[in-house]
Amino acid sequence: MRKLLSFLILSLLTLVVVHAQFDQMIQPAKMEHVVIKQFEDDGLAHFSYAVHVDDQMYLVDPGRNPQPYYDYAQSVNANIIGVINTHPHADFVSSHLEIHQTKGATIFVSELVGAGYPHQAFDEGDVIEMPKGVRLKAIHTPGHSPDGISIIVEENGKDVAVFTGDTLFIGDVGRPDLRESVGNIMAQREELAKMMYFSTREKLMLLDEDVIVYPAHGAGSLCGKAISAEKSSTIGQEKLTNYALQEMSEEEFVALLLKDQPFIPKYFPFNVDINKEGAPAYQASKLGVNRLDKNHPVTEGVKIIDGRNQELYKTSHLPDAINIMNGAKFETWLGSLIAPETAYYLVAESKESLEELISKAAKIGYEPFIKGAFVYNDQGGERMDFFDQKSFDANPEAFTIIDIRNAGEVAEGKIFEQAINIPLPELADRVGEIPTNKPIVVHCGTGYRSAAGSSIIQNALKTFQVLDMSSFILEYK
Structure with a gap:
């Protein structure tokens, strides 16, 4: 009995020590001068960032609408002097070109992108100097894309955070099957999966375990298959819990990564091309959408997207309209069911909802394809039976x-x-x-x-x- 009691006490003490070590290991690094602000777009499960020291601010992977970044910069009395893109994103349109044109910010991107806009190359070993000993350092981390980079934030000589783009997510890594037919550099999924193995093992996993991980996407994004709901993590935490960072051979990793990837929405290659060249200004492009009178007659053969609630749709709708409700995933399903360059009408239940739908369509660059947008409340349209x-x-x-x-x-x-x-x-x-x-x-x-x-x-x-x-x-x- 005494031996058993001693064993139990020793085991308990061991667990306490291990737990303490675990807690210590995953505590995020502390930042003295640099401030990192995370922006979240629920509809696209997209994270973007502002990094600032004193009055200098850089943006990382901004979304289509630049206004939230302008508002934040003003609130902290900072100037946006640079925009860094980790790669040409497939699932949303970035505002980097508009921010450059409006604020004079320099765009930093890998030279491998072959960008069609004014930019400064930002590749392995390149550094952006900020005040008070803060540096932004680029490392080449291909795998999701062949031109992907991650950005390490260094303060007083210590790495404190890393923006991993679509290479490393919380609980997952980026899918390797989106660049087989698009972009300045194209690569087969097996080749990119091998690159991902190298990027994780030889680059990101070598960072200090307390380095904070800031990815470009969260749960619900189609750029990964098992992304956690957490919005940030640490290198140490990911090494412990991320399935893709566990010990395995390159062959095992490739097979695991290629298995059960979700479908590829129709708009993904289109967005890569837009982001490679730069998108038109957000508000001006939205204003160009043709707003039509309520219950406007439609041209036969043109697709109709009805963004109203399903009950309203089933009560009365236009012939052949597709009911993509105005919800958290409207833009994803719009771009999944309607191919780029396809003209379509956009229908909503109110003017407010219509403007919201136009804004969501613009996130994926689909606003130029809207033949007309209008409110629909005609009670004489087609009907569908309700489920009993x-x-x-x-x-x-x-x-x-x-x-x-x-x-x-x-x-x-x-x-x-x-x-x-x-x-x-x-x-x-x-x-x-x-x-x-x-x-x-x-x-x-x-x-x-x-x-x-x-x-x-x-x-x-x-x-x-x-x-x-x-x-x-x-x-x-």
């Missing part, structure tokens, strides 16, 4: 169930065993696979995507009953 949960519960076998979640979501568990899985991005091309001998019920995970999915199926199968399960799916989980 009681009828469904009484006899689920009487319905054809279409699960429009991604394959990776379905692999984690089916909600209805008899459901046919056709992911939403593939739905328009695969409607012919849907049996039409029963009423069709469409479901996703939360009810947001099913509004779009059910409208796509109903537009294709006009004479058949299509029902949107919507948020009722939550009761089956």
